């Protein structure tokens with residue numbers, strides 16, 4: 001009896017995890033996202049490039065962060081926006097009466113990000129890339145897409161997409 005109970009508990013946990021992610025309603029046209037890095041210093045550039053590589057290695061989505069201009073309507077940059085409460089943000093536009101994201105940008109806030117180590121900065125960048133791919137915030141505190149990506153990194157040592165993040169991406173891009 002005890003083993004049956006444990007088995008059903010495990011199934012319940014799996015179901016909860018599968019439902020933790022959210023989608024914001026828009027997505028990329030395909031499984032590929034190219035982001036142009038605009039005037040990023042070496043630390044931010046490295047974080048963005050390795051964030052893209054982490055998506056390539058751990059999910060079925062290809063994310064290519066590129067220092068060469070042209071060929072993409074998606075950009076990432078950094079600036080000092082002050083103590084706004086957000087470490088970084090992503091904005092995007094969809095096509096007319098469409099849920100396909102046509103352009104977008106990621107802004108990393110130096111007021112918080114300058115003091116981060118490279119790995120933490122990568123996780124924050126991955127979170128913003130997740131938004132450009134169509135992911136909303138996850139209820140799971142260890143997910144890349146948890147409201148605070150720093151929390152996922154600092155408290156749960158998350159530095160690659162979790163099963164929950166991957167489940168959201170599979171829902172969007174079969």
Ligand SMILES: [Zn+2]
Pocket residue numbers: 127131137147
């Ligand atoms: Zn977010």
